[in-house]
Amino acid sequence: MISTLLSRSAGPDGDTAPRLLFGADYNPEQWPRSVWEEDVRLMREAGVNVVSVGIFSWARLQPTADTWDFGWLDEVLDLLHEGGVGVDLATATASPPPWLTTAHPEVLPVTATGETLWPGARQHWRPTSPVFREYALRLVRKLAERYRDHPALVAWHVNNELGCHNVYDHSDDAARAFREWLRERYRTLDALNDAWGTAFWSQRYSAWEQILPPRLAASHPNPTQQLDFKRFSSDALKDHLRAERDLLREITPDVPVTTNFMVMGNTKGMDYADWAGEIDFVSNDHYVHPGPQDRDELSFSANLTSGIAGGRPWFLMEHSTSAVNWQPVNVAKRPGELARDSLLHVAHGADAVCFFQWRQSAAGAEKYHSAMVPHAGADSDLFRAVAELGATLKALAPVAGSEREPAAVGIVYDWDSWWASEQDSHPTALLRYRQEALDWYAALLRLGIRADLVTTRSDLQRHQVLIAPVLHVVPADLAKTLTRYTEQGGHLITTYFSGIVDEHDHVWLGGYPGALRDLLGIRVEEFAPLLDGDAVELDDATTGTLWTDRITVTxxxxxxxxxxxxxxxxxxxxxxxxxxxxxxxxxxxTRLGVDGLVTLLPRLLEPAGVRSELPEGARGSVEPVVRRGPEGRFLFLVNRTDDDVPVPGLDGEILLGATDTDGTLTLGPRAVAVLRQPAS
Structure with a gap:
């Protein structure tokens, strides 16, 4: 789907061949008309072939409730098409204009403590507001009808980063929508009362109208109510996505629709594995958080995005050319990191590499966020690095459209477990679901072993080994699936606090690890979490923290x-x-951390015969990311260090990023090498 987007907007050169897409968010409304033609000229110089337009332009497109201004956007799309640049046109509904929130303050979100989130930033709207929905869809219809036949239009970009700032709304609109969602899920109040365990603390409901979102309470809110509200909030945003998508498909059935996910860091409010089926291709935004695991986290998030996309190519909608503006200290990227970060996403299945944004803003909250054209202008090292990346992506055109080959190891990532395992009133408040999964992934990287991030919706049988860290929520059907997986020859590895509850957050009785107890052949009567700072030693010379279990072998x-x-x-x-x-x-x-898992994993992987494809000297220094391509295999190797790294024993045509001396590849500092190997 992605590799053929440009066939809708070939531009003056008429080139419709599949290629990797390259571009950015483009916000011409921030700049005078005199800048636009220079923008298009520089885009061609840099190799840009797609941009996202109109993301935060609602107030410009609709200055008042009854007036519209499309003239500037007409001109921008015409200029881009003439320059051979396709347009991923945003629906512009991400931030309502001041006239709307002044006339209808009831569209503003409300926090759990009853505070209103006022205008002045962005995403100040309730996902369940019927008033906001009406105005938003009116705008979407106007855009779709006006640009349905414009030759620059290659895709629709619904809203922007749905839920980034407004995922949890506790307003009266949300309360009404939450009750309807619960009616559909449980059908009867008796079923809801049973699922929520309302016999505890005298919470039994006798009418649907009594049910509220988990607002500020005197003590810990009902845990299943909290879990269901997280599910509902993700679904409410998904419902808005569907509403815009359905209207776009009605008017422009041949134009693909996407929205940009945020698979990164601790962004957990949206169940993207559930959302992926609602759009024509998956898109993601990712920003590096500097720290000891920044490279691991980047690889992890790109890999998880591929898993969410079902292994199909996806669209990197946003990342940064250098520093961002919203971290406590915003560190600029070092030479080579712009290309390495970008190509790492390509290795994990991205067929598009785009940035926020094209031209660095002169005003506003993100004026210190880097861009493809920095404040210093095109005569800058940063823009030269951008143009070099554009040339690199052009050289990698044969990769476009290819899928990843499955890895032998899959790491299971589950939103219900993420949400439920970190709720209050648990054995420890120190557990971090994503960090545990990231540690297993980072340990495999150190060992030079490829792994895929997968979800419980994935075909788990594709992997010889499944690692399911803190798989806390295990419905009966999932327990059966995992048992069948092992019986048919798969090798399951799971951890503490797994198998504990069902889909209603009810404990599986009879001893832990609950639903997985018989499969594992062990029983735990009582959890034994560790205090912060405490540790225990194991007899393989590793150290455990956070958690221990009093295990009885059964x-x-x-x-x-x-x-x-x-x-x-x-x-x-x-x-x-x-x-x-x-x-x-x-x-x-117990939690072993990356070092402990590096020690343990070879023993755990031994029954499956899984080993590294890399020579021993390159393990840990080079990430054997993935193989892509049906006709020829493209092997991506990422140098994780600041030094040259030799990699002997790998054959193939070097497309970029390495030199070959007597059969030994040498990867330069922070380099990404791509080899084309014959299909086996």
Missing amino acids: ADDTDVLVRYRTGEQAGRPAVTRRPSGRGTAAYVS
Whole structure:
């Protein structure tokens, strides 16, 4: 889908061949008309072939409730088309204009404490507001009818970063919509009362009107109410996405529709695995957070985006050329990092590399956010690096449209478990679901072993090994799926606080790890979390933190791989493995961190025979990202260091990023190499 977008807008050169897309958010409304033609000229110089336009332009397009101004946008789209640049046209509904919120303050979101989020920034609207929906769809219809046949239009960009600032709205509109969502989910109040466990604390409901969002309460709100409100809030945003999408498809059925996800950091309010099926191709925004795991996190997020997209090519809608503006300290990227960050996304399946934004703003909250054309202008190292990346992406055109080959290892990522495992009133408030998953991924990278991030909606049978860290929510059907997976020859690895509750956040009784207890052949009577700063030693010389379990082995064929050496569980099992059919099921009962997992993982992967494709000297320094392509395989190798790294023993035609001396590839500092290998 992505690789053919430009066929809708070939521009004057008429080139419709599949290629990687390259561009940015383009905000011409911030600049005088005299700048626009220079913008298009510089875009051609840099190799830009697609831009997102109109994202925050509602107030310019509709100056008042009854007036419209499309003339400037007509001219911008004409100029872009003449320059051979396709347009991903935004619906401009991300931020309502002042006239709308003045006339209808009831569209403004409300926090759990009852505070109104006022205009002055962005995304000040309720996902469930019927008033906002009416005005937003009116704008969408105007745009779609006006530009349905414009030759520059290659895709529709619904809203922008849905839920970034308004995912949790506790207004009366949200309360009404929440009740309707619950009626559809549970059908009867008796079913809801049972699911929410309302016999506890005298919470039983006798009328639907009594139910509220989890607003500020005297103590901990009902945990299932909290979990359902998270599900509802994701669905409410998804419903808005559908409303805009359906209108666009009605008017422009041949134009693909997307919206930009935010698979990065701790952005967890939107269940993107659930949203992916609602759009024609997955798009994502990602920004690096400087720190000891910044490269790991970038790779993790790009990989997870590919998993959400089902392994199909996806669109990197936004990342940064250099510094951002919203971190406590906004560090500029070093030479080579702009290209490395970009190509890492391509390695993980991105067929488009775009930035926020094209020209760095002179005013506004994001004026210190980097762009393709910085404040210094085109005569700058940054713009030269941008143009060099454009040439690189042009050279990688053969990669466009290719899918990733599945890795032997899959890491399961589950939004319900993320949401539920970090709620209040739990054995520890220190657990971080995403960090645990990231640690397993980072350990595999250090070992030079490829892994795919997958969701519970994925085809899990594609992977020889499944790692399911903190898989806290396990409905009965998922437990059966995992059991069947191991019986058919798969190797499951899971961790502490997994299998504990069902889809209603009710504990599986009989001992932990609940739904997975029989599969693992162990039983835990009571959790044993550790205080912050405490640690225990294991007999394989690793160290555990955060959590321990008092494990009793219940099956004769369960092997104890590692035991606790110190602490309250000294002498007891810490890591176990049990054969199950043709496969195995292993359990890790403490947080080992990246270093500990690097030590343990070779033993856990041994039954599956999974090993690194990289020579020993390159492991940890080079990320063996992925192989792409049906006709020829494209192997991406990322130098994670600031030094040259030799990689012997890999054959193939070097497309970029490495030199070959007597059969040894050398990757330069922070370089990404791409090899074309014959299909096997």
